[in-house]
Amino acid sequence: MVCRPRIPPVPASADAQRAIDDKTKPPGSLGDLELWAVRLAGIQDTLTPAIERARVIVFGADHGVAAENVSAYPPQVTGEMMRNFARGGAAINVLARANRIEVEVIDVGVDADLTSVAGLVHAKVRRGSRNFLHEPAMTETELDAALAVGRDAARRAAHDDVRAIGLGEMGIGNTTAAAALLSALTGAPPADTVGRGTGVDDDRLAHKRTVVTHALATHHDALQNGARAALRALGGLELAAIAGAALEAPRLGIAVVADGFISTVATLAALRIDPSIAPALFFAHRSAESGHAVALDAIGARPMLNLNLRLGEGTGAALAIPLLRSAAAILAEMATFSSASVSRA
Amino acid sequence: MVCRPRIPPVPASADAQRAIDDKTKPPGSLGDLELWAVRLAGIQDTLTPAIERARVIVFGADHGVAAENVSAYPPQVTGEMMRNFARGGAAINVLARANRIEVEVIDVGVDADLTSVAGLVHAKVRRGSRNFLHEPAMTETELDAALAVGRDAARRAAHDDVRAIGLGEMGIGNTTAAAALLSALTGAPPADTVGRGTGVDDDRLAHKRTVVTHALATHHDALQNGARAALRALGGLELAAIAGAALEAPRLGIAVVADGFISTVATLAALRIDPSIAPALFFAHRSAESGHAVALDAIGARPMLNLNLRLGEGTGAALAIPLLRSAAAILAEMATFSSASVSRA
Numbered sequence: 211m212v213c214r215p216r217i218p219p220v221p222a223s224a225d226a227q228r229a230i231d232d233k234t235k236p237p238g239s240l241g242d243l244e245l246w247a248v249r250l251a252g253i254q255d256t257l258t259p260a261i262e263r264a265r266v267i268v269f270g271a272d273h274g275v276a277a278e279n280v281s282a283y284p285p286q287v288t289g290e291m292m293r294n295f296a297r298g299g300a301a302i303n304v305l306a307r308a309n310r311i312e313v314e315v316i317d318v319g320v321d322a323d324l325t326s327v328a329g330l331v332h333a334k335v336r337r338g339s340r341n342f343l344h345e346p347a348m349t350e351t352e353l354d355a356a357l358a359v360g361r362d363a364a365r366r367a368a369h370d371d372v373r374a375i376g377l378g379e380m381g382i383g384n385t386t387a388a389a390a391l392l393s394a395l396t397g398a399p400p401a402d403t404v405g406r407g408t409g410v411d412d413d414r415l416a417h418k419r420t421v422v423t424h425a426l427a428t429h430h431d432a433l434q435n436g437a438r439a440a441l442r443a444l445g446g447l448e449l450a451a452i453a454g455a456a457l458e459a460p461r462l463g464i465a466v467v468a469d470g471f472i473s474t475v476a477t478l479a480a481l482r483i484d485p486s487i488a489p490a491l492f493f494a495h496r497s498a499e500s501g502h503a504v505a506l507d508a509i510g511a512r513p514m515l516n517l518n519l520r521l522g523e524g525t526g527a528a529l530a531i532p533l534l535r536s537a538a539a540i541l542a543e544m545a546t547f548s549s550a551s552v553s554r555a
Numbered sequence: 556m557v558c559r560p561r562i563p564p565v566p567a568s569a570d571a572q573r574a575i576d577d578k579t580k581p582p583g584s585l586g587d588l589e590l591w592a593v594r595l596a597g598i599q600d601t602l603t604p605a606i607e608r609a610r611v612i613v614f615g616a617d618h619g620v621a622a623e624n625v626s627a628y629p630p631q632v633t634g635e636m637m638r639n640f641a642r643g644g645a646a647i648n649v650l651a652r653a654n655r656i657e658v659e660v661i662d663v664g665v666d667a668d669l670t671s672v673a674g675l676v677h678a679k680v681r682r683g684s685r686n687f688l689h690e691p692a693m694t695e696t697e698l699d700a701a702l703a704v705g706r707d708a709a710r711r712a713a714h715d716d717v718r719a720i721g722l723g724e725m726g727i728g729n730t731t732a733a734a735a736l737l738s739a740l741t742g743a744p745p746a747d748t749v750g751r752g753t754g755v756d757d758d759r760l761a762h763k764r765t766v767v768t769h770a771l772a773t774h775h776d777a778l779q780n781g782a783r784a785a786l787r788a789l790g791g792l793e794l795a796a797i798a799g800a801a802l803e804a805p806r807l808g809i810a811v812v813a814d815g816f817i818s819t820v821a822t823l824a825a826l827r828i829d830p831s832i833a834p835a836l837f838f839a840h841r842s843a844e845s846g847h848a849v850a851l852d853a854i855g856a857r858p859m860l861n862l863n864l865r866l867g868e869g870t871g872a873a874l875a876i877p878l879l880r881s882a883a884a885i886l887a888e889m890a891t892f893s894s895a896s897v898s899r900a
Contacts, residue, residue: 234639235646236627236753240870241843241863282581282900290897294579299890301580308884309877310655408581409900498586516861517878518586525585532654532877533862539653545644552635555627555754 226251226541233544234552242514246492246537253465253490254373258542261465261535265312266376266524267363267455268295268302269448271319271356274341275425276383280418282409285338285382289322292380295523296329302378302523309532312372313524318359319447320381333359339446342390342425346432346443348450353438356447360454368462374531375459376467376494377477378524379448382408387446388475389501390422394433394440395478396508398501400426405471405500437482445479452476457483460490465534467492469527470519471499478505494530495519571596571886578889579897587859591837591882598810598835599718603887606810606880610657611721611869612708612800613640613647616664616701616792619686620770621728625763627754630683630727634667637725640868641674647723647868654877657717658869663704664792665726678704684791687735687770691777691788698787698795705799713807719876720804721812721839722822723869724793727753732791733820734846735767739778739785740823741853743846745771750816750845782827790824797821802828805835810879812837812872815864816844823850839875840864 226248250259295315316331321338335355339347385407400422429443468477495515595604640660661676666683684692730752745767774788813822840860
């Protein structure tokens with residue numbers, strides 16, 4: 211095991227606050243933007259932070275538990291949507307283009323042969339995670355490999371001077387995995403963590419809750435061993451990859467923007483594994499998926515947007531990144547009272 | 556008086572909804588973005604709406620009532636900030652640049668000689684509105700002229716193929732004018748409409764409420780004559796110009812994004828003058844200024860963002876416009892289930 215360097219100490223946030231207060235505006239009048247600007251100064255260790263390049267990373271994987279009939283969509287949709295991402299036709303492609311954000315799509319475990327699809331990063335660990343109703347979703351080796359896929363994505367971003375990454379996902383069945391993992395991490399009952407996902411009806415919602423309840427019982431012993439063990443037992447390959455990216459990006463000076471329910475639960479797992487990443491984490495939005503609020507509350511996060519999104523793919527992150535880019539620009543570019551000859555209060 | 560054409564009938568919004576539902580995502584999963592996309596289709600009368608060019612228009616003016624010591628900042632700050640806008644150093648300049656939005660700054664009534672300042676639109680009606688504690692803020696002629704400044708700005712935007720305008724303002728004293736106007740338009744007491752503006756202390760807040768209460772009594776008779784009369788009695792030149800822009804832009808197929816407290820109150824006045832503009836109006840955010848919630852509630856508007864902003868200048872609009880641009884792109888650019896060969900639920 212390599213000795214991981216810690217994330218850089220949060221620097222001069224008092225200096226950043228002073229710099230913000232000298233800008234030509236009443237103190238505090240840019241609200242959340244000022245808080246984010248100070249945090250970005252810490253993450254980038256500079257009083258002139260900037261987010262020129264930003265990237266949403268979409269991790270795709272299938273789920274053994276999808277065999278339990280927990281989704282409104284058939285499992286082959288994961289692969290079909292990966293092809294849609296590669297062609298640039300999905301919501302995340304459109305929103306990223308509209309907001310000057312790059313998209314990287316990674317096959318970390320789709321149950322389809324996508325090797326011939328150009329425009330994807332091919333990093334398949336396995337064709338879908340195992341069905342956690344019967345066995346752990348991943349072996350130790352598979353979990354390590356999926357975490358490494360996320361870590362590598364963060365390193366590629368750093369190499370490309372990307373300063374903010376949004377963490378998105380695609381995987382039929384993954385709200386079931388995320389709900390189970392969230393219950394395991396927080397103790398919240400499946401009634402609170404299991405929601406309608408892509409839109410299941412009442413019967414299937416009840417069934418989905420039963421599946422999660424059984425899975426929590428099956429893995430009860432393993433779940434006493436912390437977040438990594440929970441991620442292995444109940445997660446999915448894309449959830450593990452998201453956790454890997456969230457663990458790695460902060461120490462590279464990259465802001466991490468969690469997207470919706472699945473992304474937030476995976477980020478929560480990462481935070482439990484290494485709490486020191488907290489200052490670099492942003493939470494894009496509060497989604498309409500019911501368990502998302504449970505996850506955000508467990509983290510103590512106030513989401514940046516509240517737009518009733520429930521699509522995933524990183525779509526909320528693509529809408530939130532311009533706010534971070536704006537916050538950085540305020541600190542880096544605004545005039546000061548003295549430089550602009552504006553009278554103070 | 557010219558016969559004003561009505562805004563185009565909201566077209567095919569059922570068609571737009573159908574088009575959205577055929578996109579590769581669970582129905583409704585893009586939340587507010589879908590509602591906005593359908594509205595933009597109506598405003599632009601197309602199933603492929605787009606917001607390439609967008610512009611925040613900052614209307615600057617001074618206020619006679621500033622003589623009553625109602626602001627934390629001295630009145631000369633209005634002119635100083637106009638120079639700051641012209642140099643590109645203010646918050647609105649920075650946020651617009653970060654979000655690919657143009658800025659147009661209009662002197663509609665600043666109490667300073669700005670004729671030598673390049674980069675402003677010089678359309679001064681008067682050096683500041685009159686002190687409405689003693690007389691109407693504007694004469695009929697001045698009100699007409701200020702409304703026309705806003706209308707002309709909307710027409711310039713249309714000429715330049717701008718498809719969304721944000722309505723911003725700068726004017727020391729203008730939260731007092733907006734609070735008085737809001738009380739006049741809604742009947743809400745000054746205790747609810749008068750807030751701290753740029754940051755007055757408790758004593759000055761109480762004084763500001765007294766000033767508004769007296770002004771409402773002084774103009775009691777005039778205020779029986781509708782929104783236009785209220786705007787003339789208690790508004791300001793920049794508030795009237797904002798109302799003029801909000802009245803004109805919708806019939807030119809331009810979406811109107813109101814910014815914070817002052818901009819929202821001016822837009823409310825416009826809406827009372829011509830309710831048919833409603834479908835083209837968007838409300839960028841819920842600001843920290845206490846009266847803003849009163850104004851938004853009077854309109855029945857759900858703001859797009861909630862970031863504790865209270866700066867004005869159009870800063871909230873600059874942050875909200877990317878969301879509208881994104882919504883338009885979803886409708887215009889996303890693949891459909893059939894075009895992308897993705898299975899349905």
